[in-house]
Amino acid sequence: MANDIDYLGKLQDYYADHKILPSYAVIAQLLGFKSKNAVTALVARLKLLSFIESAPDGRLKPGRRFFDRVLAESTVQAGFATAALSDRNEALSIDDYLIERPSDTVLITVKGDSMIDAGIFQGDVVIIEKKQTANIGEIVVAIVDNEFTLKTLGREGKEFVLYPANKAFPTIRPQGQLEIFGVVVGQFRKY
């Protein structure tokens, strides 16, 4: 059973490369089995765990948990780290974790350094939930001078203001009504 997780990893790698799952014969080759029927048995086990399902035509397709990623505890003692990872750790589907309302969510690539003290760097992608209202303290995408700007919503007296998270940038005090496009609900970065 322990090998099943390694086999699953290989299927996930194949899927990352090709965006499909292969046939039983190709899976046998991939995993080093001599027999297709070993794949049938493995697939049955992976189906029980919701990693894999069958499409209407009998072909294999990713199951609900196929895109779960291993979430390791950083406090796990490193000496046991490798052995522990696949047995006990939680799993997380990144898209499901970051996006709760797909139909109201857009991704925007950050340009500029105005939010670096909030850990949002140029080139990062922020996840925006489209909303016209926001709470004080939330990071929002507002429309100022017909352009999007990413800032923290603040209030001074009766007026809303937009605070950067970088001392080099000024606070924005909008003339007239502040127009909010959405609220930042997540962020990600690739190295």
Add this chain to the structure above:
Amino acid sequence: MANDIDYLGKLQDYYADHKILPSYAVIAQLLGFKSKNAVTALVARLKLLSFIESAPDGRLKPGRRFFDRVLAESTVQAGFATAALSDRNEALSIDDYLIERPSDTVLITVKGDSMIDAGIFQGDVVIIEKKQTANIGEIVVAIVDNEFTLKTLGREGKEFVLYPANKAFPTIRPQGQLEIFGVVVGQFRKY
């Protein structure tokens, strides 16, 4: 030819539902063709435009442009956002964008503030590709005193060192051999 885009849309819908592409026979059914060979011709045309490709075993897989339209539909009306996402059109999902080798990848929740100047905060999740070697300048997960630590790999003289990205923390100069668990390839955060 105009119908080809509609046919492609239906394939994209099937893919959105099942996360795989079906066989020629199933595609014929899906599109209302009476003949499998019409699918062969359609596939040839879609291949020329890089919407579809063949996997090594002959099965169909999404091509480089297969996800173009899906991403275009998901962006906001503002031209700005569309342009920002335009270089990411091969990514099916955030997971697909961030993770290239699922079998060697684990997620770790960050504890501590040692890397805040690099935009990695406590509570963020970092995406680790398990590797025993890394390049100078990369952010690594190293094992020091039997614990994971997240730092930037550096070198002083002949010795490897681990630099924090926070002035409040000291540089780590490991006794003996530096042990690397993996390299940070991505990061994400939820608000």
Add this chain to the structure above:
DNA sequence: AACGATACTGTACGAACGTACATCAGTCAA
């Protein structure tokens, strides 16, 4: 009206498909 191009229909075929059944080898507990 004739012709060429395009997109589809129909048929055929060797190869591969998913599935079923029997068997074997290794491991572990009693």
Add this chain to the structure above:
DNA sequence: TTGACTGATGTACGTTCGTACAGTATCGTT
């Protein structure tokens, strides 16, 4: 030592696969 269990190997088979070739219908151009 023995039996049960698990995971793999091997074989077989009806169905489906991807591909090739021939033919048809429609449309636009000359």
